[in-house]
Amino acid sequence: MAKGLKSIVAAVSVGALLAGSAWAGDVVVHLKGGKAEGTLYVVLYDEATYNTDDNVDSQITENFEGGDVTVTFKDVEPGTYAFTAWHDLDADGDFDMNQYGMPIDGFAARAGTSLMGPPTWTNQKFEVSEDTVEMTEPLIYMAQ
Numbered sequence: 529m530a531k532g533l534k535s536i537v538a539a540v541s542v543g544a545l546l547a548g549s550a551w552a553g554d555v556v557v558h559l560k561g562g563k564a565e566g567t568l569y570v571v572l573y574d575e576a577t578y579n580t581d582d583n584v585d586s587q588i589t590e591n592f593e594g595g596d597v598t599v600t601f602k603d604v605e606p607g608t609y610a611f612t613a614w615h616d617l618d619a620d621g622d623f624d625m626n627q628y629g630m631p632i633d634g635f636a637a638r639a640g641t642s643l644m645g646p647p648t649w650t651n652q653k654f655e656v657s658e659d660t661v662e663m664t665e666p667l668i669y670m671a672q
């Protein structure tokens with residue numbers, strides 16, 4: 529009896545592992561209107577890593593050619609995520625702001641053009657399930 533139960537538990541565990549990868553979805557971020565210079569960082573966070581130096585995944589494009597670009601994060605486990613895009617125009621590794629606190633470097637966020645302040649986890653988060661999640665946002669250059 530106990531042995532039979534153990535086999536069922538083992539079978540269920542293997543099934544859950546297989547299902548986990550099968551259910552992973554892609555996150556596709558379309559960014560529009562980039563300037564042709566610097567380094568583009570597109571970063572995927574979960575709640576634990578949001579606004580920290582850690583992240584779930586990131587894609588970095590040096591010598592960014594500008595224009596429209598599509599970044600895909602493949603096989604993202606189901607859950608709640610947020611992305612940020614930072615266009616480090618002078619490629620100095622710092623998110624530069626002017627003396628009024630306006631970003632000099634470019635950025636993109638969900639609903640970026642209607643945000644009244646910095647992006648937050650609450651206004652940026654979205655759900656990933658087995659389906660592809662697609663978002664289209666402009667790259668914003670405020671202090672240019």
Ligand SMILES: [Ca+2]
Nearest residue numbers: 616620622624
């Ligand atoms: Ca910079």
